[in-house]
Amino acid sequence: MSLNNQLPMQWEFIISKLKSSVTVVDATSPEFPLMYVNEHFTRLTGYTHEESIGRNCRFLQGTDTNPETVSNIREALRKQQSTKVEILNYTKSGQKFWNELNIDPIFNESGDCLYFVGIQYDITERKFAEEQLKLATSLAEKTSRGQLEFIGKLNHELRTPLNGIMGMIELAGMGDITEEQKEYLELARQSGEALLHIVNNSLDMAKLGRGKMGVEHIEFQPLKLIQQIVKTHELAAMNKHIRIFCHADLSIPDVLWGDPLRLRQVLDNLLSNAIKFTEQGEVQLRVDVKQRSHEKTMLMFSVRDTGIGIPSHQISQLFDAFTQSDISHARRFGGSGLGLTICKELLELMNGSITVDSAEGKGTEFHVTVPFRSRQSIFNAG
Structure with a gap:
């Protein structure tokens, strides 16, 4: 017997022994009946070869099978397209199992679709x-x-x-x-x-x-607000004999629209921390215009100190709730570790962001970026 004559039997034997379920459907019949199922299909479903051949695969479906998934399969068959779905099926005994079904059409040389080959994987454990x-x-x-x-x-x-x-x-x-x-x-x-x-x-x-925190969009004077914030912390800095000062970009608009209360809350927390963790040296607040247009002004606030710094391996946890860089710092300096978490959450509400650069023993610098609406955009909206 020639090799070519042996191939069909060899391939059928190989497919029958696969650990994946394999089915072949007659694409020329409107009912799409099964023409072939391998041994794994019969073990998976509980249906014998004789009970399966000639039937549409819908006999595996049940009351909890998603109709939309079934509709997607039918549409793929109608269009003679490949498809991949996850579908809930039932064994002969009524037990549910999840099936990852891959269907591919097989065409002859004339372009006629003759078969649909299905390969099924039992994904019940994964779905569970x-x-x-x-x-x-x-x-x-x-x-x-x-x-x-x-x-x-x-x-x-x-x-x-x-x-x-x-x-x-x-x-x-x-x-x-x-x-x-x-x-x-x-x-x-x-x-x-x-x-x-x-x-x-x-x-x-x-x-x-609980999603109960909101932000306002009201008119405020950014330079005046920054001046007030720094002044609030001057006494605490003076009591620790450290210098606090501010550098503000003179191109900052006189008036912006945003939430000054939440901005102040963020900057107050950063300055308070900077003073708390600085034993000698200085704390600086720097404000720069990062981006400006008729519609929006993006400000960057940088709070730099010459304090104890943060170990590099602990920076990634800095904004987690109730976290401080070192438990000894909590005992020495106090605090709940909530402040930076709140800053991050508030800035996200304002479409802003916060990052940090630090070196242990050399100080820390926080960078806060916040967009504000400009006077021109408010006038246009009106």
């Missing part, structure tokens, strides 16, 4: 794992939202008595007291302010996590 992952993600999101709502409610309850305590400390300090009592009250005030800062940050995180 995907469903478990989706379920776990959904539960985690629900748990996270619940925790954030609890934090928000708890911190609202904390802020009221805390504000009362701060008020009483202020009143007590106005009376006739000794220097020692004044010192104690000042320590109490500082501790109260630190706690109030943590509460406010937690409230912001809760709002951000």
Whole structure:
């Protein structure tokens, strides 16, 4: 017997032993009946060769099979095109299994479509794992939202008595007291302010996590705002005997439209951190026009310090919630580790961004980029 005569039998034997399910459908019949199934198909589906041949593959479908997927298969067959789908099928015993189905048309030399060859892979375990992952993600999101709502409610309850305590400390300090009592009250005030800062940050995180935080688009004077922000931090810098100064690009527009409150919150946090982590030297706020047009002005704010710096391997975690570069820093300098996370979230709401450059022992520089609407774009919108 010649080699050519042996090939059809050899190929059929090889296909029959494949670990993948293989089917061949008669493309010349409108019912697209099965002409061939290999051994793996019968093991996968539970249907014998005799029970399968001559039937349309829809006998594998069931009540939970997606009609849209079935429609896509039919459309590919009608157009005589290749297709790849994931479809839920049923075995003879009624057990569900997920099938990755690859269908290819086979044409003769005249261009007539004679067969559709299907190769199926059992992807049930993968689909099960995907469903478990989706379920776990959904539960985690629900748990996270619940925790954030609890934090928000708890911190609202904390802020009221805390504000009362701060008020009483202020009143007590106005009376006739000794220097020692004044010192104690000042320590109490500082501790109260630190706690109030943590509460406010937690409230912001809760709002951000629940999508409740919004940004405004109002008119403000950027140079005036920057001047006010720096002035706010001058006393803290002076108490640590470090220099704080600002350099602003003179081409910054007199008026911009955006959210000055959220911008101030970001810059206040960065300057506060810079002062906190700097023992000697200086803190600088630099503001430059990065891009400007009739519609938009992009400003870059750079906050540079000569402080302790951040180890390179910890920079990637810097914007994660409740994270500080070193636990010893938390004990020494205080703070919840929420501030930078909030900055990043607020900047994303404003379509801005934040990056950091740092060298341990040499200082840190944060770069904040924020777009603002210009006067011309507001007039055009009006």
